[in-house]
Amino acid sequence: MFPQPKLTICVPSRNRQLYFQETIRSLLINMRTDVEFVFADNSDDPSIMNTFMAEISGDPRVKFIPSDDHIFSMVDNWERCLDTSTGEFICVIGDDDYVDVDVVDLIKDVQRNDPRADVIAWTRLTYNWPSHRPRKCVVAVPMGTSYFRLDKSVLLRDFFHWSHDAATPNNLFAIYHGAVSRRTMEKIRARFNGRYFEHPVVDFENSCKLLVTADNFIHVERPFSVLGACAESNSGRVATAADLKAMYSQFMSDIGRTIDDDAYMKDFPFPFFLGNTAAIGLCQQWFKYTYGHKAPAGWEKNFARACAKNCGMALDRENFELIAQGYRTAFENWQGGKFLQHFNPTFRESGSGKPYYGLLKNMLYIDEDIAGVQTPAELFHLVKQFISPQESMEFRTVPQFAVG
Numbered sequence: 001m002f003p004q005p006k007l008t009i010c011v012p013s014r015n016r017q018l019y020f021q022e023t024i025r026s027l028l029i030n031m032r033t034d035v036e037f038v039f040a041d042n043s044d045d046p047s048i049m050n051t052f053m054a055e056i057s058g059d060p061r062v063k064f065i066p067s068d069d070h071i072f073s074m075v076d077n078w079e080r081c082l083d084t085s086t087g088e089f090i091c092v093i094g095d096d097d098y099v100d101v102d103v104v105d106l107i108k109d110v111q112r113n114d115p116r117a118d119v120i121a122w123t124r125l126t127y128n129w130p131s132h133r134p135r136k137c138v139v140a141v142p143m144g145t146s147y148f149r150l151d152k153s154v155l156l157r158d159f160f161h162w163s164h165d166a167a168t169p170n171n172l173f174a175i176y177h178g179a180v181s182r183r184t185m186e187k188i189r190a191r192f193n194g195r196y197f198e199h200p201v202v203d204f205e206n207s208c209k210l211l212v213t214a215d216n217f218i219h220v221e222r223p224f225s226v227l228g229a230c231a232e233s234n235s236g237r238v239a240t241a242a243d244l245k246a247m248y249s250q251f252m253s254d255i256g257r258t259i260d261d262d263a264y265m266k267d268f269p270f271p272f273f274l275g276n277t278a279a280i281g282l283c284q285q286w287f288k289y290t291y292g293h294k295a296p297a298g299w300e301k302n303f304a305r306a307c308a309k310n311c312g313m314a315l316d317r318e319n320f321e322l323i324a325q326g327y328r329t330a331f332e333n334w335q336g337g338k339f340l341q342h343f344n345p346t347f348r349e350s351g352s353g354k355p356y357y358g359l360l361k362n363m364l365y366i367d368e369d370i371a372g373v374q375t376p377a378e379l380f381h382l383v384k385q386f387i388s389p390q391e392s393m394e395f396r397t398v399p400q401f402a403v404g
């Protein structure tokens with residue numbers, strides 16, 4: 001091991017031991033020694049992971065944080081990951097995800113070209129585990145070969161303005177599936193209440209804090225990680241109203257309170273259980289209320305359009321109507337209903353249209369079942385055979401624009 005690892009990869013987990021174990025195996029196959037792994041179990045039954053981790057206790061790169069005598073909130077489980085980490089840069093992934101450990105070489109290359117880099121964001125692949133295939137999915141593989149610096153002011157405006165015409169705001173910069181320098185995370189802890197993380201929507205809370213704290217943002221066109229979705233994951237349970245409410249109940253139970261009763265929610269009647277867009281919106285609302293951040297004028301109309309797109313992710317007409325009605329009620333009660341006219345959800349029939357496979361505008365579209373891959377790591381290693389090698393990537397200067 002180096003005196004300080006170049007990168008710490010943190011993997012917090014809760015009651016998804018099967019996927020957690022597979023993710024750990026896939027990471028540890030890479031034997032490089034300039035990386036550190038922090039695996040934090042937060043499960044109801046600690047024996048499963050305790051037994052599994054005992055078998056790899058000899059790996060000096062691994063720090064295992066076992067379950068305690070009580071369940072931690074997601075915020076606190078992430079917090080203890082960061083408290084345990086020692087790397088110069090830090091990356092957090094989910095227990096059903098994958099990140100290429102050789103992203104360390106990318107970090108070193110970025111630093112050679114821009115020693116001031118605070119945050120490095122790469123594009124991500126998506127993958128539904130075989131046990132979770134609600135509809136036919138296509139994996140979009142970016143074929144770019146460069147990385148570049150982006151303007152902070154543009155990133156701030158686009159993120160808080162919801163100007164990307166999508167269900168989520170335009171942003172890739174976060175410690176989740178990105179690499180953030182330790183000095184930046186320490187600035188965040190010093191500036192924001194003595195903690196790395198505070199809000200239950202942990203990944204987007206980190207984006208809020210990074211965008212106002214960091215100075216140098218590097219965007220990488222090439223993918224280096226895979227966002228996995230299993231049947232038990234949050235991303236795998238966003239298409240039905242019943243699952244959204246079940247997630248909400250579990251979430252509130254874990255943190256020990258109902259966040260809809262928090263003061264910042266008084267003028268923002270969009271409960272967490274409506275879906276990802278509402279959850280991100282309330283996270284931004286919390287950040288603006290707590291730390292006095294001012295959003296760009298006109299963001300409300302874009303947020304309404306994003307909520308409409310969120311409704312379109314429902315798997316069937318019944319759940320679409322339930323989720324859409326929840327959003328509609330919220331808009332009726334928000335600022336006198338003045339933004340309801342911008343909320344026009346459209347149901348998208350599952351399975352309608354033939355999926356496209358092939359190259360289109362520097363993006364390669366492939367079947368997520370290609371070659372019978374069974375895990376996010378297998379998908380990534382297959383894709384790695386036909387994307388640009390990391391060592392051939394180039395640092396270049398481009399017009400300052402935000403990247404989706």
